[in-house]
Amino acid sequence: MSTLACKTLAHSAPQAAPLAANVPQARRNWRQYTGTALVLLAAYGLVPAFASPYWLDAILIPFLALALAGVGLNLLTGYAGQLSLGTAAFMAVGAFAAYNFNLRVSGLPLLGSFVLGGLSATVVGLAFGLPSLRLRGFYLAVSTLAAQFFVQWALTKFSWFTNNNASGVIDAPPLVVLGVSLDNPTGRYLLALTIVVLITALVARLVRTQTGHNFIAVRDNELAARVIGVSVLRTKLLAFAISSFIAGIAGVLWAFVYLRTVEPAGFNLDRSFQILFIIIIGGLATIRGAFFGAALIVVFPLLLSRLGALLFGSWFDSGVLDMSQRVVLGVLIISFLIVEPEGLAALWQRLLKKLSWRPHSVA
Amino acid sequence: MAWFKHLRVAAVAATLAITGLQTTQAAEQFFPLQSYRVGPYAAGGTGFFGGFIDYLNLVNTKEGGVGGVKLTWEEGETQYEVERGVEVYERLKQKPGIAAWNPLSVGIAYALLDRVTADQVPLITINHGRTDTTDGRVFKYAFPLLLNPYSESSGIVNYIGSKEGGLEKLKGKKVVVLYHGSPYGKETIPIYELLAKKYGFTVQQIEVPHPGNEQQSQWLTIRRAKPDYVVLRGWGVMNPVALKTAQKTGFPVDHIIGNVWSNSEEDVIPAGDAAKGYVAITTVAAGAQYPVIQDIQKIVYDAGKGNLEDKKRIGSVYHNLGVLNGILNVEAIRIAQAKFGKRTLTGDEVRWGFENLKIDQARATALGAKGLFHSINVTWDNHEGDGRVAFQQWDGSKWNVVSDWIAPDWKLLRPIIEKSSLAYAKEKNVKVRTSIND
Numbered sequence: 157m158s159t160l161a162c163k164t165l166a167h168s169a170p171q172a173a174p175l176a177a178n179v180p181q182a183r184r185n186w187r188q189y190t191g192t193a194l195v196l197l198a199a200y201g202l203v204p205a206f207a208s209p210y211w212l213d214a215i216l217i218p219f220l221a222l223a224l225a226g227v228g229l230n231l232l233t234g235y236a237g238q239l240s241l242g243t244a245a246f247m248a249v250g251a252f253a254a255y256n257f258n259l260r261v262s263g264l265p266l267l268g269s270f271v272l273g274g275l276s277a278t279v280v281g282l283a284f285g286l287p288s289l290r291l292r293g294f295y296l297a298v299s300t301l302a303a304q305f306f307v308q309w310a311l312t313k314f315s316w317f318t319n320n321n322a323s324g325v326i327d328a329p330p331l332v333v334l335g336v337s338l339d340n341p342t343g344r345y346l347l348a349l350t351i352v353v354l355i356t357a358l359v360a361r362l363v364r365t366q367t368g369h370n371f372i373a374v375r376d377n378e379l380a381a382r383v384i385g386v387s388v389l390r391t392k393l394l395a396f397a398i399s400s401f402i403a404g405i406a407g408v409l410w411a412f413v414y415l416r417t418v419e420p421a422g423f424n425l426d427r428s429f430q431i432l433f434i435i436i437i438g439g440l441a442t443i444r445g446a447f448f449g450a451a452l453i454v455v456f457p458l459l460l461s462r463l464g465a466l467l468f469g470s471w472f473d474s475g476v477l478d479m480s481q482r483v484v485l486g487v488l489i490i491s492f493l494i495v496e497p498e499g500l501a502a503l504w505q506r507l508l509k510k511l512s513w514r515p516h517s518v519a
Numbered sequence: 520m521a522w523f524k525h526l527r528v529a530a531v532a533a534t535l536a537i538t539g540l541q542t543t544q545a546a547e548q549f550f551p552l553q554s555y556r557v558g559p560y561a562a563g564g565t566g567f568f569g570g571f572i573d574y575l576n577l578v579n580t581k582e583g584g585v586g587g588v589k590l591t592w593e594e595g596e597t598q599y600e601v602e603r604g605v606e607v608y609e610r611l612k613q614k615p616g617i618a619a620w621n622p623l624s625v626g627i628a629y630a631l632l633d634r635v636t637a638d639q640v641p642l643i644t645i646n647h648g649r650t651d652t653t654d655g656r657v658f659k660y661a662f663p664l665l666l667n668p669y670s671e672s673s674g675i676v677n678y679i680g681s682k683e684g685g686l687e688k689l690k691g692k693k694v695v696v697l698y699h700g701s702p703y704g705k706e707t708i709p710i711y712e713l714l715a716k717k718y719g720f721t722v723q724q725i726e727v728p729h730p731g732n733e734q735q736s737q738w739l740t741i742r743r744a745k746p747d748y749v750v751l752r753g754w755g756v757m758n759p760v761a762l763k764t765a766q767k768t769g770f771p772v773d774h775i776i777g778n779v780w781s782n783s784e785e786d787v788i789p790a791g792d793a794a795k796g797y798v799a800i801t802t803v804a805a806g807a808q809y810p811v812i813q814d815i816q817k818i819v820y821d822a823g824k825g826n827l828e829d830k831k832r833i834g835s836v837y838h839n840l841g842v843l844n845g846i847l848n849v850e851a852i853r854i855a856q857a858k859f860g861k862r863t864l865t866g867d868e869v870r871w872g873f874e875n876l877k878i879d880q881a882r883a884t885a886l887g888a889k890g891l892f893h894s895i896n897v898t899w900d901n902h903e904g905d906g907r908v909a910f911q912q913w914d915g916s917k918w919n920v921v922s923d924w925i926a927p928d929w930k931l932l933r934p935i936i937e938k939s940s941l942a943y944a945k946e947k948n949v950k951v952r953t954s955i956n957d
Contacts, residue, residue, distance in 0.1 A: 214609035325702045475556025478596040
């Protein structure tokens with residue numbers, strides 16, 4: 157029965173093998189980094205110079221936070237094949253833990269509380285990741301769902317987490333790093349961008365190491381992995397640990413840098429599903445998939461609403477426009493997945509291949 | 520490729536429009552509305568924002584605006600989600616001439632608190648909000664007009680006392696507070712404990728996890744506890760489900776007292792006859808007989824500019840609350856214009872207007888709102904305005920007022936509010952104001 161479930165999951169989590177680019181190569185030459193370098197240059201140079209505070213505060217920062225959460229979940233679900241529905245819970249743990257460390261440990265720098273928030277999420281992630289040693293696929297998803305509900309309940313119930321605040325909503329502390337106040341849109345954007353770039357770089361490195369290969373081995377065929385000597389126990393727990401850490405940092409970004417309040421309701425099941433959809437649509441087992449997916453799910457609906465309000469604002473009320481924007485987004489997602497079931501990242505690869513000309517090939 | 524040129528032009532135009540470049544027009548005062556017309560709370564949202572827009576339309580049509588300044592607004596759908604409220608805020612805050620923010624959502628109000636202080640535009644949270652924002656010495660730009668959660672609790676306890684024959688008779692009684700599992704629901708836990716200690720009754724707090732579709736276990740607990748009264752601090756679907764489950768478990772509905780977010784037609788009609796006899800607190804009276812509502816019907820709806828799709832909702836609690844919110848906002852602008860001049864005002868000037876917002880019974884009559892509400896008296900250090908409450912009972916088809924306008928125990932509540940606000944000021948390094956000019 158469990159092998160059947162495993163096969164079903166293996167089928168539903170698309171194999172990375174068919175796409176050559178998804179198998180991490182041992183060495184890359186510098187030319188393959190030009191794309192990344194251009195993106196980073198634009199992100200650090202062009203965006204702060206030309207983007208309005210609205211773009212920075214309301215579009216790019218949530219995009220970065222959710223993309224980071226997507227990177228974390230992709231590591232766990234895409235590379236290691238452990239389906240998890242508790243990502244928002246780990247984000248919540250990260251946010252509340254960072255708040256409490258910042259509040260109760262005097263003299264702790266802001267980034268220190270970020271890291272400690274991530275580590276707290278790791279601990280919780282490990283605890284709820286233990287069932288993965290016995291459960292696969294759908295059943296594992298259900299046990300991570302328990303994490304989602306338990307964390308949300310615990311954070312609401314025990315007012316210690318919210319500093320005994322009567323309403324349970326806490327304000328984020330002021331963002332001051334190394335004495336520099338980052339409480340303006342550009343500062344917040346750069347802080348979020350730097351954290352996301354750092355962690356993404358580490359994850360990109362990780363998937364090219366033996367650990368990364370172990371993740372893929374455990375995902376593709378656990379028995380074979382065990383036979384060739386991969387420690388399945390350690391690999392799975394490591395996947396949960398790292399993924400939860402990243403989700404925790406993403407949660408801190410979401411609460412401290414974007415919303416600037418922290419409440420448990422913002423990290424509900426809808427958020428977990430949203431991040432899962434981000435990586436499914438973006439492309440499982442890819443790094444850029446999280447960013448593509450976040451762009452589609454976070455940025456695109458906002459642009460679509462603006463366009464809709466611009467074109468049809470005088471005829472329909474805001475509620476109708478909002479619902480129709482969701483319909484359009486849903487249709488788009490369905491079309492993307494029909495055209496390329498392996499997600500936007502694979503679509504991007506195909507596009508790049510089509511655009512790269514080889515003089516001697518005809519077609 | 521000629522079409523590419525057109526595409527480029529169109530793209531540039533679209534981008535400019537999307538990023539909201541606008542030219543300022545002649546004197547206008549702008550109301551950004553973080554409304555929710557879809558989602559689980561759409562019934563309240565459409566009613567409230569419908570009433571608010573109706574009143575703005577009335578002022579524009581009947582008087583040509585306030586002092587010649589036209590009132591404009593723009594809605595952004597939030598579906599009652601905090602991050603969408605924040606996105607609408609960031610998008611609309613660049614527009615010129617913003618008078619005030621009226622989100623009608625506790626979550627969104629919390630997220631906006633720091634932002635409005637930095638941007639110096641008032642945030643109005645009528646009938647709700649963070650209780651300590653009543654202290655205007657610390658929260659310069661937040662206004663929980665008419666009623667904050669603590670005053671509401673005190674009002675309810677005073678009413679229960681009056682039903683029992685005096686507050687002394689509360690000794691030994693048992694009250695259960697059934698609250699919505701959210702920051703809004705939990706806000707009043709400390710004040711009920713305090714009032715229980717003061718008057719000698721026992722209070723038990725029972726949580727209903729959001730959204731409250733299923734309350735069987737909570738009401739069975741209530742049945743076991745056998746309280747004298749149940750206070751319902753609900754929101755959305757939790758309210759009709761509570762009333763229906765109460766009927767199923769045999770708790771008398773006329774001993775259920777609803778709070779200010781459990782007091783509308785949308786809350787009781789789905790419960791059918793389980794709601795007959797249910798009493799709820801209110802700061803605004805229901806009914807379409809008030810002159811201002813009649814004006815709206817005549818001038819706005821008959822001209823086809825009415826905002827509510829269902830005209831039967833004119834005069835419902837949420838619609839009247841929206842109209843009242845409109846009255847308070849516009850009167851604040853009027854008062855500010857008397858000092859600063861009849862022009863587009865800045866957010867800080869409108870804040871000054873709110874801090875001098877006084878509407879007594881005479882002025883309410885002049886505004887066509889006699890009987891719609893009691894009065895309001897906002898000062899720079901009391902942003903609530905000493906609003907009074909009344910209690911209304913549902914008879915199956917409409918609300919009937921069953922009490923006079925009761926005053927909450929402000930003297931008891933003020934020290935607690937000040938303690939909390941001063942703690943906030945200390946934590947956030949906010950300078951405590953000493954006069955309206957700080």
